[in-house]
Amino acid sequence: MRTVLIILRKEFRQIFRDRMMIPIIFIMPFVQTLVLVYAATLELKDTSITVVDLDRSDYSRNLISKFNASPFFKVNFQDYNYSNIEDDILKENTKSVIIIPDNFEKDIRNSIPVNLQMNINAIDGQSASLISIYVNQILAGFVKEKILHPTVLSQGQMPVSFNVKSRFLYNEELNFKHFMLPGILVILISMISIFLTALNLVKEKEKGTMEQINVTPIQKWQFLTGKMLPFMIIGIFELALGLTIGILMFDLPFEGSVLTLFVFALVYLFAGIGMGLLISDFASTQQQAMFTIFFFFLILILMSGIFTSVESMPDWAQTVNKINPLYYFMRILRSVILKGSTIADLIQEFLALVIMGVTIMSVAVWRYRKTN
Amino acid sequence: MNNENIIEVENLVKKFGDFTANDNLCFEVRKSEIFGFLGANGAGKTTAIKILCGLLFPTSGKVMVAGYDVYKERNKIRKNIGYMSQGFSLYEDLTVKENIEFYAGIYGLKRTEIKTRFDDLVSKLGIEELKDKFVSDLPLGWKQKIAFSVAIFHKPQIVFLDEPTSGVDPITRRQFWDLIYEAVESGITVFVTTHYLDEAEYCDRVCIMAEGRIDAIGSPDELKSKYKSENMDEVFVKIARGTNKMNNK
Structure with missing residues (x-):
């Protein structure tokens, strides 16, 4: 346990000393929510x-x-x-x-x-x-x-008209921002977990410090726990920050329970960090890791239903989405935030994320080798 | 007791696909000696050292380090060795002190123990002013000495040094070797690879590698008389010519 703490201390020192990390952690949520929510809007205006x-x-x-x-x-x-x-x-x-x-x-x-x-x-x-x-x-x-109008009606003519009154549930004003914000939060948290984890690990490979760690008697689980926990913590922090921005600046309604949301977020972060670790197992430079993640990330995010309805995608796309963690988390965030869904309501999504998280993480940890 | 071997290697073979990096190596390293691995770049020195450190699996052969088998007991080996790679892997964005505390902590040293040893090290190296500086701000020579100090901080039985002195001036190299002698005196066995032939003279025994094979092994004096040479430079050239002749046949 002390070994894990030693790694955690080292990681946090490095994270907060990195000139790029502070903007990523504190500025990115603002930029993403403020700029993207407006830019990615489908609302017609003027x-x-x-x-x-x-x-x-x-x-x-x-x-x-x-x-x-x-x-x-x-x-x-x-x-x-x-x-x-x-x-x-x-x-x-x-x-x-x-x-x-x-x-x-x-x-x-x-x-x-x-x-x-x-x-x-x-x-x-x-x-x-x-x-x-x-x-x-x-x-x-x-x-x-x-x-x-009475003057227009000719004699004996009765106006026939249907008066359909629709009520839009869960997003009464059809506010597109309220639909987009949870989506932006999914992107934010995915980027933190997948990109930062992978880049952090590959950086140690590039610098050669990974080799130095591998000759020490440190256990695999100790090292990886110490490596992944900081991004779990940062991910949760980012979600909280992003939600606060949404509620304060976009009047985002928050119908669900905060606890439910964070339980889901932890499960999702576990899967996301697992993906980051998995990619770092195969990449030997940060550039390779970056391009690999970008390739997959773009596909997963476009298929996740962030802009378009998943139900109207072709069957094959819906099948692919069954193994797309972003798809599940997108549904979860929107349902919890806008509808107030509970874990019981979203039990299928919950289980899917747990299964995927455990699978991805197991493969990633298994692939991580101290000896090649 | 002078024959006590701390490393025993028999018929070690390492292949990367079709390429044979280590071709049937046999040697042993005795306790508390300085054992030098000599050879040109690409001779297979780094591969051999990585196998001994448990970073690479051998393809075949028997390898025992500090009495443990590299196939099965790598974690026991890891507790008993120190390693300094070509890139001296310190964290550039941590200070000297933080680097040492981190690695010492990973090896399981107690906090009080770390503090005592660290204070000793600071006074020994005279780095009172450097200890809170970031490693990235240190000159290469100091990075090297500190990387070496980190590698032996947990008092391992053996320390592996992979081309530790490449790229520094002769005076710094001399100072670095003083640190090595000091470590040997405290009972640490030193396994060092180099392509500086003058450094071969500092070793108790050397092993000359070329193209993945061991061409000669012995003390510098033994090799010099065997190859009728004035210095290790000549020994090396004669051995290299011999290898070329064989290849030309």
């Missing part, structure tokens, strides 16, 4: 659209002002002919061009179906479909208002 008004009526002007009043759009340009629509979209002057046809008002008043044309730049498919949805919502509201 998207510029162009409206071509061929009708120039009360109704069409009314509709345009409705677009302008919406927080999603800003009508940056109104035109009365549509010669350069394509050009504008091509040059990214506008995201979408909506054409209000001739006789717009007249047709609505006479209950004749009206065709509106909408062109959307769909390079970013996700925001294109969002634009389409929001435009349709505004149109639906507009139509309902005009048709339900």
